[in-house]
Amino acid sequence: MTIQPPVPPASSQAPEQVAFDRLELGQILSLYGRMVALGEWRDYGISHLREVAVFSIFRRTAENPLYRIEKRPKLRSKQGLYAVIGMDGQVLKRGQDLRTVLRVLERKLIRVVE
Numbered sequence: 509m510t511i512q513p514p515v516p517p518a519s520s521q522a523p524e525q526v527a528f529d530r531l532e533l534g535q536i537l538s539l540y541g542r543m544v545a546l547g548e549w550r551d552y553g554i555s556h557l558r559e560v561a562v563f564s565i566f567r568r569t570a571e572n573p574l575y576r577i578e579k580r581p582k583l584r585s586k587q588g589l590y591a592v593i594g595m596d597g598q599v600l601k602r603g604q605d606l607r608t609v610l611r612v613l614e615r616k617l618i619r620v621v622e
Contacts, residue, residue: 522567526561526581535606536563536577539613549574573609575613 527537543549551566552575560580564573576593583589586601592612601612
């Protein structure tokens, strides 16, 4: 009986799931941490599926997400790889650069000081 090592997937095949890389998670978690410090956000969830990776942001654990940050590689050449989607399903921002897309959420960090 011989044991054969597992065969790595061919590079031409699509990955089994889409995931955020370390740089992308760093950008998202940086914004998330600032919003937690302000008391705006309290919880998050990450889903890595076959066609999309989703970072969901919650005000409270038992609620529907306030925002979803999605990464869809199939839309890279069409509408943009990244999207920020609001609670009602409306696309707030879509684009190729994650930092640019996240700016729509960073505007909430700006407050009037009296």
